[in-house]
Amino acid sequence: FYKRFRERDPLVFFIVDRRELQRQLYDEFIKDIHAPYFQEVIKIVDSIEELKSILIMLHEREANRQSIKRGIYVALIEKFRPKDFAELEPIRKKEILVLLDEAHRSLYGELGATLNRLLPNAVKFAFTGTPVMKYERNTFGLFAYPPGEFYLDKYFIMDSIRDGYTLPIKYQVVQELSGVRINVSEEEIKRLLEEWSRNAEEIGSLDDLAEEEEFPQMSATRQEIRSKLNKIKVFLENSNRLRLIAEDIAKRIRDDTENFKFKAMVVVASRLACVRMKHFLDEALVARYGEEARKWSEVVMTYNENKDPEEIDSYRKKMLETWRGGEGRGVKDWEEANRIIQDSFKEEEYPRILIVTDMLITGFDCPKLKIMYLDKPLYEHRLLQAIARVNRPYRTNELEKQFGLIVDYVGLLENVRETISRYEMLDKETYKELFEESVSKIESSLQELSRLIDDVKQVLRSGIKVGVHEVKIDVDKIKELAKQGGDIYSELSIHTTTLATGYRVGNVQVLDLLRKIRAIHKLYNALGAYEGKLKFHEDVSILLKIYNGIMHSTKKPRLPESFWHELYKLVHEKTQIPDIALIESITIDADELEKVLAELQAIPPGSARAVYASAEAILGFHSILEQEPLNPVYKEIHERLKKLEEEWSNRREVSEAMIKEIADLYEKFSRYKKARDSMDFAQRLIYDTKSFLSERFSLKTVNLENTETTIRSLAEKYRYLGKTTFYEEDEKKLRLAILKDLFKLLSGITDNDTIVRVGYELTDYIKREIIQQSQRPS
Template identity: 35%
Template sequence: MFNEHTVTENGIIDRLKNLSGGKWTYCHGESLPKKAQDIFVDEWLKDALCSLNPAIDKQPDYADEVIHKLRGVMLEAPHSGLVRANENFQAWLLAEKTLAFGENGEHVTINLIDFENLDNNHFVVAQQVHYVAAGEVFFDIVLYVNGIPLVVGEVKSATRPSVSWQDGAADFMGGKKHYWQHAKAFFVPNLLCFASEGKTFAYGAINARVKDWGPWHHTDQREDIPDTLASVLASTEGLLNPQTLLQLLASFALFSTHKTGKDTPPKRIKLLPRYPQFETAKQIVERVKQGYPKKGLIWHFQGSGKSLLMLYAAKMLRADNELKNPTVLIVVDRRDLDSQISETFGGADVKNLIKVQSCKKLGEHIEQDSRGILITTIFKFKDVEIDEHNLAGLNSRDNIIVLVDEAHRTQEGGLGEKMRWALPNAHFYGLTGTPISSIERNTFKLFGADEDPGRYMNRYSYKQSIRDGATNPVKFEPRLAELRVDREAINEEFEQLVKDNNLDEDEKATLSKRAGKLAVMLKAPKRMEAISADIAEHFTSHVKPKKMKAMVVVYDRDACVQMYYLLGHMLGFDALEVVMNLDQAPVKDENGKLNKDWNKWKEELDLPIKQADFERWQKFDGEEQAQKNLLETYKDPKQPLQLLIVTAKLLTGFDAPICYCMYLDKPLRDHTLLQAMCRTNRLYEADGVVKRMGLIIDYLGVFENLRTALAYNPEEIDGIVEGIEKFKELLPEQLKLCLAFFPNVDRTLAGFDGILAAQECLPDNKKRDEFATAFGVLAKLWSAINPDPFLTPYRQDYKWLAQIYESVRPVGQTGALVWAALGPETIKMIHEHTDISRIRDDIDELIMDEHAIFTLTEKEQEKRARRLEIDLMGRLRGHGEAVFVELGERLEKLRREYEAGVIKAIDWLKGLLDAAKDTVQAERETGDPVVTEADNKQALTKLFLETRPETTPKLIGDVVEQIDKIVNATRFEGWQNSNSGPREIQKALMLTLAQFGLSKDKDLFERAYAYIEEHY
């Protein structure tokens, strides 16, 4: 007959008895040399104590004393709780306890297990183990190591269709049997429990909920794993072999303090790794010990536990004596990730943990050779100054291991380069759920070792994580908001605006381009009202009844504020909160008054924002503890806070399992899209509520980008990475080509004289464009290769060329001034003629689960290939005349896409500015215009053209032209009333002067500003 005993139980035991390497000796429960009320097999435990402890071997009676103390730990469980007692017992198992058994009463370490030599231990698999405590139980399978029950398994029948591994797991967690409650003492020494019905297999730590149990496979198993006895036996062999179990016990069984809600006391939990974490942490340690290659890319899908993986790897690296007290540097790229990692490590009581608080402190820790685990953000490397002549960096030790979380985002470019210079011999491991493969940004090039097939060391895909129950599937539900734009009315009013304000073609194009951005349409009041009403209705009817929560992702900070007030009036303000970056913010309070604390905000929002709200949001942004308290409130099901409104913050590194739904009203692509949607894929189980799927309500058709975001083509990645390597051959020649524009120029000459000498080699626009084209190619080559030591000998020349390029590039600040003057009026005009026709809910849903097929069609592959075939040696587009594209046409297009030597010369210029200022003043007093509409020149330009000496450098003419462009922008009616007016003008002037190497000449700045000011 086929039943749980003959199939599942006997099958597992048979496989364990016949393992290669460390084997289990079989013993039926009736034959165990112990009484039913005993937990240990004392006879085996005594033998182990004597063989592993010389002091006890000399005095065997000491073994009884140890066993007595171990039994004392068992008795703690009813009082301290099972987890705390288990943690105390684990200290004995890991030889962290000593007793006075040495000579003259010296304390010696007590060894219960030999972790180094497996053959010195006694491994027994027992069947139907009888145990009597408060009640009587028979455990199906118990694995004893040296007489200590480390593993308990519960099995069910393979032939009953309604039975699964969860029925076996339920015997531990509840019901009549509820082993962890009714047979608590037996589980004090427990490492793990497992359950199977002969088709599937799962394991969990004591007191784990169903969601915390997991399967045991190998990350190479990409496809579906059949529900068969063969797969169960493979899992049995992989997890329950003696070597793996003792590795889990020695390095992976952790205890952590876990907070479930704002007002609930912290809870102690036991953590065991999922197999990708176990496998990868071991790979990292082995590679570091091997010494080569000194890098690796770990590509594990979002939500599958990268923070814990880093914790396991860091602990193992620190504990390995061969590595001689290494430094492990955990690098993240955002404050919320920093907070999440610190919580994970801090909760697990990790020793020698240092949270680096500042750039200065980071430099000190590295230079002072701090050992331990350092947690920092990549931005703390910004103050590191690269010294090309110092190849030893700040610390040249080779036992520094850098683990970089979210490796795709800020590792390319300057910060990554500084980090690698500071630590030239360190090992670098990048962990990401969403690597990037493009010319300018390439995670595979940066962290992927050539020796690794596919350029990743370990990969755990979204399909695997969903298949294994590590993350939930995610459903995309398109609810497209269709816009209606009155193109003719907008064109007509815009042309009138241009005419009324006498804008030239450049200014007209600037205003059109900025007003025609998608943001202006997405934030049209009628559209925001319709979206917010839809969110409120959907949340009330679909999310709240499930007792879970949601996030709203909108275009920018302005939209965050609008959405907060709109939803607040419908759902109540205690149900929602805004979390956003406030380095830029609105400047008006609800009474239209300027608040001095708001001056740092760069752009004014014409929104009635309450000062109390602003100050609260500022607190969440600026104070780590305030944000932490807010997020704990959000995660607590008992708290009224239901929705978080965000635009960029919390889209990565924010782990809130209670978040079921995301309302997405922001265009996201590729890795950013995957990062954001995975806020909803976390497992959640509380008070009878179990989350089985995450939900994205998509107002923009973003889900269409999902297929390409998930597609992976190893050949394409190899091609790009190899291409980048070839660029190293091209860069020296391109650098030489750029330097050839400046024959005999002294590149050590600083300031105005140095820039003037260089600019004299570019006398006209044609020559400037040629240089800009050549430098554009060089910049792309540099960006593709960086960071790489290859660039070190070229860095000084490149830096000089970059500064010259900036000095000849048009500043474009007048565009910002035109926008500050006319932007609000233009936006208002567009909003008045933009409406929403309907929100469509008739588009097919898309469910991203383990069965979803995301392969690129041929057409998509061609499109992608074209995008990646970047001809770096091609010419950049020239600086031709700006061509005005009708604003209405641009909006229409967006709508469719949306739905689918010269000190004397300088002194002369200063005098000219004074004269121009006096001229304007005289013009105002006499009413006799010096500048007429006919010639349309500003006073400074007119005087310059009439009086310039023949030898005046072209540079001076350029300065004059730029200053008068600023004047032109300041002459709009009502400009004086702009809160940001003087600040914007000073900024534009400073940037203009800096472009020409004149920013340090305060006298020139003051005279130029006085001239501009006279036009008010």
């Protein structure tokens, strides 16, 4: 718009309804727009007087037919107060664009009317993050074009979930704790919601009414509903009730946050409830986790200095004292403390829990925030906006958020859902997307978990083919054996070894099995402290052990009995499900592999045990070779081992010749390694180069006069340099020496292209080893 009408001096107004949105709009959007002509004229309007002077200037220039200075302004809707602009005449200019955020509420009442009167010909676009409620449609009619179409464009929650920008939300209602009802009475909520629904067009937003101050002219209907809202608020502030909720949060927080990998928010009914919740939560967390847990939670709210009740003011003083104290921060006031707390929550380990009432339940983005403990009555837009705090995706290499979780201590979600449906306050398509697909009971995830587990158990029962070998595992049978203390070691060890061999060669069925077990593990953990998941504890324990057994076997094929014995404890004691194993740190050494090979050679060829023992040997050999993946000798042996692996996959029985070939290959590797271990660094590089060429081209003698001299010279030169890069002239010198020797050695044995390729490979290997050696402490 601005670019198109630039020659006609366009004006753009960004209108928002909160200072935080104003800051976000500028810091995270406008200032990153790459258009110098745009950036030059942006202005944040800081006061009503400044806005008034801008509009007066615009009107005067228009009235005098003077050119209007083009501009882009960011302002709060609250600045358009009628009394301040009563004498201003409208600005008739058409090249004005007004972008209104949170339009479901921004255009209500006098503020919106003032804006429309002052800019009658402006092009207006309205944005909202929540769907249009029935009682708001007169307001939205202002923007309808053509008439009757309330949305120019609709990108709703399910679109966002499908595109990966947000996650589904699951909710759980907690009705009582320690035998005490903590929910607001269901009848009380229903009466309130039904009375509001019948009078919604008169009353408007129930959330706004809850925050509105009482005044004498308030209608009888509004007064009656306000009375019900106040009664609920008093119930929610009760100290005994808040203590029970704090104890429940402390009990479940570790599971809900997946061992504190994610963060949590507690939303309570009032500022007084914030202070009380902080006190009770500190008590409960310290009792469970020790004194350090006192720093796990922080309150973020507004304060009215010297006007707040003693309980709130006392907490403010204590909070500021803490932040100004041992931390050594020069915190000015509570507003600065709030900002520091928010930043720390997003970027640091502590705090792990934020306690809020109004602040941060809209417009606060923190992808690590997974769970909201909801103990505040929110009804329509604010409810939808609040619960959306937990639906931001978060993913790292080790961690992925599956969904956002709401634990509802008020008992509102289900009743709000029913009311909106019954009174058709949303159109049917929007209601279905919101309350049937994107926000659903936690039980729906439990059903998904059950389906995934049944699917994997069926796959394992039916069998997985690895070459000509087939693995069948009856998880229910393993479960019973584990309960009875039976032998699960023999069967599971054989199966995981075979499946690990399939994993190494990219067997599609094995890869799919592992993918599904990972999904089960993630979903089980994501369900947090929800008790319903415990009926799957044994199944998940066994499947995860199989998964970790396969992954371990790719690195260290001979798993100890203790690895499987942990299953007895998992099944009997319902101990915490372990994480997916980190296999990078697991390695097999040469002594272990020699034992595996000795056992293999002692087993009769053709026996069933020989099949699995040879698989163990091949996997162990691979594991050792992968410790130095760039070593050219290891690469050559690795290629020969892969051929043996393919042969194993296609044979039901293992022949004596195959066992001998595995043993001979290892013997050759062992001789190479033992000889190499006694050499200095330069000798090792020369030995690696000669051994590789001997193995690759079947040479009995290898003479590398130029290469040997150059390697010794460069190894000595870089020994004390501590360089991270190799000089270009040194690389050329090394490559020329290698190629000179290779052409002399291999001409007539292989073609010139192969000689050049091998020369470049050896240059890269030697160069890399010299640089790594120079980085090691002497």
